[in-house]
Amino acid sequence: MSQPNANVYYVPHNSRWPIIATLGMFLFMVGAAVWLNGYDTPGKIILTIGALSIIGMMFGWFGNVIHESMKGTFNSQVDTSFRMGMTWFIFSEVFFFAAFFGGLFYIRTFVVPWLGGVGDKGVITNGFIWQGFSATWPTNGPEAVGGSFTSGSPWGIPLLNTLLLLSSSVTVTIAHHALRAGNRKKLIGFLGLTILLGITFLCCQAYEYWESYVHLNMTLHSGIYGATFYILTGFHGLHVTLGTIMLIVMWLRSVRGHFTPQNHFAFEAVSWYWHFVDVIWLCLFLFVYIL
Amino acid sequence: MSSTAQAIHHEDHHQGWFERWFMSTNHKDIGTLYLSFSFLMLFVGGSLAMLIRAELFEPGMQLMQPYFFNEISGMHGLIMIFGVIMPSFVGLANWMIPMQIGAPDMALPRLNNLSFWILPFAFILLLSTFFMPGGAPAAGWTMYPPLVLQGGESVAFMIFAIHLMGISSILGSINIIATILNLRAPGLDLLKMPMFCWSWLITSFLVIAVMPVLAGAVTMMLFDRFFGTNFFNAAAGGDPVMYQHVFWFFGHPEVYIMILPAFGIISEIVPTFARKPLFGYKAMVYAIACIAFLSFIVWSHHMFTVGIPLGGEVFFMYATMLIAVPTGVKIFNWVTTMWKGSMSFEVPMLWAIGFIVLFSIGGFSGVMMALVPADFQYYGTYFIVAHFHYVLVGGALFSIIGAVYYWLPKWSGHMYSSFWGKLHFWSSVISVNVLFFPQQFLGFAGMPRRIPDYNVAFADWNMVSSIGGFWFGATQLIFVGVVIHTVFFSKDKATSRVWEHAHGLEWTLPSPAPHHSFTVPPVIDDSQLAHGDVSH
Ligand code: HEM
Ligand SMILES: [Cu+2]
Numbered sequence: 001m002s003q004p005n006a007n008v009y010y011v012p013h014n015s016r017w018p019i020i021a022t023l024g025m026f027l028f029m030v031g032a033a034v035w036l037n038g039y040d041t042p043g044k045i046i047l048t049i050g051a052l053s054i055i056g057m058m059f060g061w062f063g064n065v066i067h068e069s070m071k072g073t074f075n076s077q078v079d080t081s082f083r084m085g086m087t088w089f090i091f092s093e094v095f096f097f098a099a100f101f102g103g104l105f106y107i108r109t110f111v112v113p114w115l116g117g118v119g120d121k122g123v124i125t126n127g128f129i130w131q132g133f134s135a136t137w138p139t140n141g142p143e144a145v146g147g148s149f150t151s152g153s154p155w156g157i158p159l160l161n162t163l164l165l166l167s168s169s170v171t172v173t174i175a176h177h178a179l180r181a182g183n184r185k186k187l188i189g190f191l192g193l194t195i196l197l198g199i200t201f202l203c204c205q206a207y208e209y210w211e212s213y214v215h216l217n218m219t220l221h222s223g224i225y226g227a228t229f230y231i232l233t234g235f236h237g238l239h240v241t242l243g244t245i246m247l248i249v250m251w252l253r254s255v256r257g258h259f260t261p262q263n264h265f266a267f268e269a270v271s272w273y274w275h276f277v278d279v280i281w282l283c284l285f286l287f288v289y290i291l
Numbered sequence: 292m293s294s295t296a297q298a299i300h301h302e303d304h305h306q307g308w309f310e311r312w313f314m315s316t317n318h319k320d321i322g323t324l325y326l327s328f329s330f331l332m333l334f335v336g337g338s339l340a341m342l343i344r345a346e347l348f349e350p351g352m353q354l355m356q357p358y359f360f361n362e363i364s365g366m367h368g369l370i371m372i373f374g375v376i377m378p379s380f381v382g383l384a385n386w387m388i389p390m391q392i393g394a395p396d397m398a399l400p401r402l403n404n405l406s407f408w409i410l411p412f413a414f415i416l417l418l419s420t421f422f423m424p425g426g427a428p429a430a431g432w433t434m435y436p437p438l439v440l441q442g443g444e445s446v447a448f449m450i451f452a453i454h455l456m457g458i459s460s461i462l463g464s465i466n467i468i469a470t471i472l473n474l475r476a477p478g479l480d481l482l483k484m485p486m487f488c489w490s491w492l493i494t495s496f497l498v499i500a501v502m503p504v505l506a507g508a509v510t511m512m513l514f515d516r517f518f519g520t521n522f523f524n525a526a527a528g529g530d531p532v533m534y535q536h537v538f539w540f541f542g543h544p545e546v547y548i549m550i551l552p553a554f555g556i557i558s559e560i561v562p563t564f565a566r567k568p569l570f571g572y573k574a575m576v577y578a579i580a581c582i583a584f585l586s587f588i589v590w591s592h593h594m595f596t597v598g599i600p601l602g603g604e605v606f607f608m609y610a611t612m613l614i615a616v617p618t619g620v621k622i623f624n625w626v627t628t629m630w631k632g633s634m635s636f637e638v639p640m641l642w643a644i645g646f647i648v649l650f651s652i653g654g655f656s657g658v659m660m661a662l663v664p665a666d667f668q669y670y671g672t673y674f675i676v677a678h679f680h681y682v683l684v685g686g687a688l689f690s691i692i693g694a695v696y697y698w699l700p701k702w703s704g705h706m707y708s709s710f711w712g713k714l715h716f717w718s719s720v721i722s723v724n725v726l727f728f729p730q731q732f733l734g735f736a737g738m739p740r741r742i743p744d745y746n747v748a749f750a751d752w753n754m755v756s757s758i759g760g761f762w763f764g765a766t767q768l769i770f771v772g773v774v775i776h777t778v779f780f781s782k783d784k785a786t787s788r789v790w791e792h793a794h795g796l797e798w799t800l801p802s803p804a805p806h807h808s809f810t811v812p813p814v815i816d817d818s819q820l821a822h823g824d825v826s827h
Contacts, residue, residue: 009395009474009810014306014314018405026412029455033416033447036517061401077473081398084469092461092499099507099537103522111530121598125525141528145521220520224528227520231511 010078012068017061024053066266070258079265086269090276095234097280104228104287108137111224115142140223149218151225154289157208161201162285165240168197169278172247172271182261184254191251194274198244205237232288239277246270296325310619313408313827317806318385319613324407325382326695330774332414333456335573337764339367344760350747360743361429362421368432368780372549374414376687380552381406382695384491386702388467390797390804391485391821393476393813398469406463413455420445425778431741433542434509434813436523436534438514447517450509457502464495477804478815482576485795485821486569489576490555497544497551500587505541507532522523523771532597542721550592550682551579551651552619553690558795559795559821560697564640565632566792571624573823578624580619583616595663596670604663611661618654622647637790638712642693645720649685653678656731674734680727689719692770699777707777725759795821 028050035043068074113119116135117126126133130142138151152158171194178186212218220230250270253259259267306778342363346354355363371797385403388398397403420427425443428434471492475484484492512534514520521527522532544815554575562569569575591607599607625647634640644771656678660666670673692715700706729752738749785802799819802806 009807009812011396011807012316012400014310014316015401015404016314018401019313019408021405022408022412025409025458026416029416029451033451037444038445070816080473082467084473085402085465086501088465088468089461092465092503095500096503096507097505099540100511101589102540103505103507103511103533103537106533106536107528107530111525111533112528115525115528119600123599141521141524141526143526145524145527220518223521227511227514227522227527227529231514231520231522235566289735 008034010073010075015061015064017057017064020053020057021061024057026050028054033238040139061267066253066258069265070240082265082269084096086272090272093239093276094280097225097232097283100228100232100235100270101283101287104232105227107224112137112139138225142223146222146226147217149222150216151218151229152208152212152216154285157204157211158285158289161204162281164197164201164204165278165281168194168201169275171197172274175266176271179254179259179264179267180261184257187259188251188254191247195244195247196249198240198274202237202240202244205233205240206284229288232284236277236280236284239280243270243274246273294467297444308468309619311575314394315404318389318396318400318403318808319398319804319806321397321403321407322385322387323702325378325385325410328407328411329375329382330771332370332378333767334727335418335499336367336370336375337767339363341764343367343524346743347560347745347753348757349754350745350750352744355743357743358426358429360636361431361741362427365429365434366421366427366432369417369428370414371683372432372545373453374410374507376549376683376691377460380491380494380549380687381460381467383487383552383556383691383698384463384467387516387698387797388470388488388491389474390701390800390808391488391795392471392474393796393809393815394470394474395809397466399466399471402462403466406459406466408424409455409462410460413452413459416448416455417452420448423448429445430514433535433538434512435538436512436515436531440512440523442792447513449493450513451453453509454506460498461502464498467491467495468499475799476812476815477811479796479820482573483820483822485555485818486572487552487555487556490551490553490558490579493579494548494551496582497548497586501541501544501548504537505545508537508541509738524528524531532594535594536590539593540587541607541685542593543590544586546679546682547582551583553646553650553687555739556690556694557625560639560693562821563697563790563793564637564643565629565634567628567632569624569822570627570630571620574620575624576619581617582614585610585617589614592661592666595666608661608663612658613662615654615658622654632704638707638709638716639693639697641713641716641720642696643688645716646686646689646693649681649720649723653681653683653686656681665812668737669734671739672734673738673740676740677727677730677734680730684727685723692719697772697773697790698797700789701797701800701802701804703781704785704801705776705777705781706783706785706789707773707781711773711776715766715769715773718769719763722759722762722766726756726760726763729753729756729759794819 027046030048031043031045031047033043035047037043113134114122115125115130115133117123117133118135133142138149140146140149171190175187175190175194178184178190217228218229220226222229247270250267253266258264311320312324315324342354343360346352346360385397388394399606423444425445428442428445428449430439430442434449439449442449471484475481481489506513511520511522515522515524522529523531525531558569558575584620589611590601592611595604595607625643636644656674659676660669660675696707696712732754733749735755736743736749738753786799787801789802790798796813796819797804799813
């Protein structure tokens with residue numbers, strides 16, 4: 001492997017993948033919008049084409065970059081650019097969740113007490129429109145939208161899920177140390193374990209959702225509690241799913257021996273992502289389940 | 292270093308049209324795409340503005356149904372913000388940042404192409420809503436629920452278009468941050484960087500932090516409309532005002548996203564034509580950082596009248612007034628840079644001075660609206676319309692046009708006709724005041740915004756404003772002429788320095804700049820830097 005000269009700038013050659021990515025995203029969203037507007041069949045068809053192009057694009061684009069990276073095309077400057085790219089991407093994801101957390105805090109500290117009669121605003125809303133509504137949490141509002149429901153206990157599945165994700169963060173770190181030490185067996189083992197923990201988490205969450213829908217009548221329609229609960233845990237679950245898929249890809253690449261103790265940025269990026277997902281979960285556990 | 296140059300791929304030779312423009316990894320080509328796209332959108336959004344002013348020319352319903360008026364006024368805002376101001380600043384960043392820091396290209400060139408190409412498709416989604424059952428979204432650019440959710444089939448398309456625009460600008464900003472932090476030539480310390488790079492470094496931070504928040508806000512809306520959630524329904528414990536909080540947590544930093552790069556541009560142009568180093572370089576950097584920080588804690592000044600607790604009104608009032616301090620520092624420093632300089636008034640300088648004056652007017656009206664008791668009078672009136680058009684047209688757009696006049700010779704290798712450039716400026720600066728100054732009177736008198744008809748008491752100033760509007764709109768055709776002439780027809784070759792006192796690495800490159808700006812890191816000589824020669 002020829003070591004590229006760090007004093008020379010590197011610019012990648014043209015690529016058809018960005019424009020394919022755009023088209024894929026565009027079709028996906030058009031399909032989704034058409035479908036949501038009630039034109040099911042065309043919507044589903046367009047959405048599927050879009051989704052398939054996005055998946056194909058990912059294979060193509062990442063395959064391309066992996067190929068270049070293994071040829072040793074990238075110098076350390078390019079590596080730093082990749083790292084910065086991933087760091088700031090995760091930073092933007094943090095703010096995506098912050099929007100929903102902010103909404104939750106606002107609802108709980110202001111809106112629900114106001115509806116219950118606290119403050120100048122509350123005196124009027126509560127006194128004139130919703131007399132007798134008292135502020136509690138969880139709530140589905142003064143008109144009990146979605147019907148009466150119960151919220152699950154944090155100390156069952158949510159606690160288990162916390163332990164699962166926390167230990168998966170540990171295992172992925174052990175895998176990383178193994179990778180740096182050049183111990184491929186250990187790397188593959190612990191990475192595999194991380195994936196299993198991720199999948200178990202997802203299964204537990206699916207079970208929790210099922211239980212909430214079927215036995216607790218706690219659904220998306222259950223007023224503001226249902227809405228905030230599902231949007232936060234749902235988007236988190238989506239991120240765990242994506243993270244797990246990325247981990248699987250990393251596992252396959254480790255099996256193929258793509259990574260060296262010095263050069264394994266993709267692995268690191270995925271593990272950062274995994275830790276990020278873990279931290280978000282801790283916030284969820286605290287603010288959505290416990291408090 | 293002879294063998295090293297081959298590390299850069301020279302695909303300049305024999306690149307098909309499709310390959311060059313659709314598969315590009317070149318910051319200049321992508322910058323051109325960004326600028327061309329926003330130029331096109333300027334005229335799309337501008338036509339809507341002309342329709343608005345035509346309808347408001349006289350009291351009474353003239354040309355259109357009220358609902359259509361609502362559609363075009365909201366779409367005008369969305370197009371101008373996400374389709375014109377933001378992409379043209381990104382286009383300028385693409386062109387200039389690598390040249391200003393001695394880099395070959397952006398840090399992540401393929402991602403760069405993706406960020407651009409998402410945009411036209413996002414706008415296909417958004418503009419297609421005009422032709423849908425129920426028409427385009429008709430609740431203003433702020434898209435407040437529950438009103439916007441009562442729209443027809445456009446709602447889902449609007450939301451997804453916003454998602455796409457968000458992805459585009461986040462990816463673009465990630466690229467800009469990585470470029471500035473990672474690709475500076477050795478020796479080009481952060482505090483020697485041109486102000487334009489500084490302003491974009493901080494702007495990209497804002498973009499990455501707040502565009503996801505907008506995505507979150509519209510996602511909640513998507514769920515409310517299609518999946519039966521009740522985020523914005525008080526009967527279910529939600530609150531429509533929650534949308535406003537989340538939206539303006541994005542929205543206020545967003546307005547600074549649209550002005551900070553302008554500050555950068557003005558800080559480049561003014562020293563060149565005042566023939567003096569920028570006064571208070573470090574203060575300028577700190578002022579931008581300070582404005583960016585404050586922009587996160589002022590959002591509720593857009594909500595003074597919706598009913599927030601008194602403590603909130605007071606906090607957001609003082610926080611907003613604080614922003615005037617760093618903003619004042621910037622204006623003071625530009626003026627002081629000109630003070631006792633050997634000034635000359637080439638076209639870019641005219642636009643920069645126009646910017647300073649018009650932006651100050653807009654800034655003053657901002658401070659007026661920051662006062663809670665006064666804002667109860669101004670809120671929802673034409674006074675706000677005048678405010679943000681002074682800062683966005685007189686501010687952001689003027690700076691962009693100034694930047695084009697400043698760097699176009701570097702991009703194209705040709706000089707433009709300064710006669711037409713000056714005519715464009717004078718006609719614009721007069722008409723923009725005819726257009727927006729009377730709107731302040733209308734606002735004081737209580738004329739509501741976003742209304743197709745009005746009391747006859749407002750007739751005179753509306754007619755004046757409309758005349759200014761058509762005049763300003765027509766004037767921009769000069770700009771089209773100048774740009775097309777310079778790029779394709781001008782025989783007047785530009786030198787590499789272009790402007791006598793221009794400093795900065797971009798001026799060390801030939802005009803037009805080579806396909807890859809710098810193939811190896813340039814050796815930095817402080818005297819060449821835009822701000823390397825300032826004694827701190
Ligand atoms: C000295 C700085 C500024 C201050 C103190 C300020 C203050 C304000 C206030 C208080 C409002 C809300 C008025 C109301 O709704 O009653 C407002 C609205 C607005 N400002 Fe500023 N502003 C400043 C600078 C800017 C800049 C630089 C921009 C953009 C480049 C901008 C764009 C806007 C826009 C677009 C709105 C209206 C939003 C809407 O309701 O549609 N402002 N400003
Ligand atoms: Cu604001």
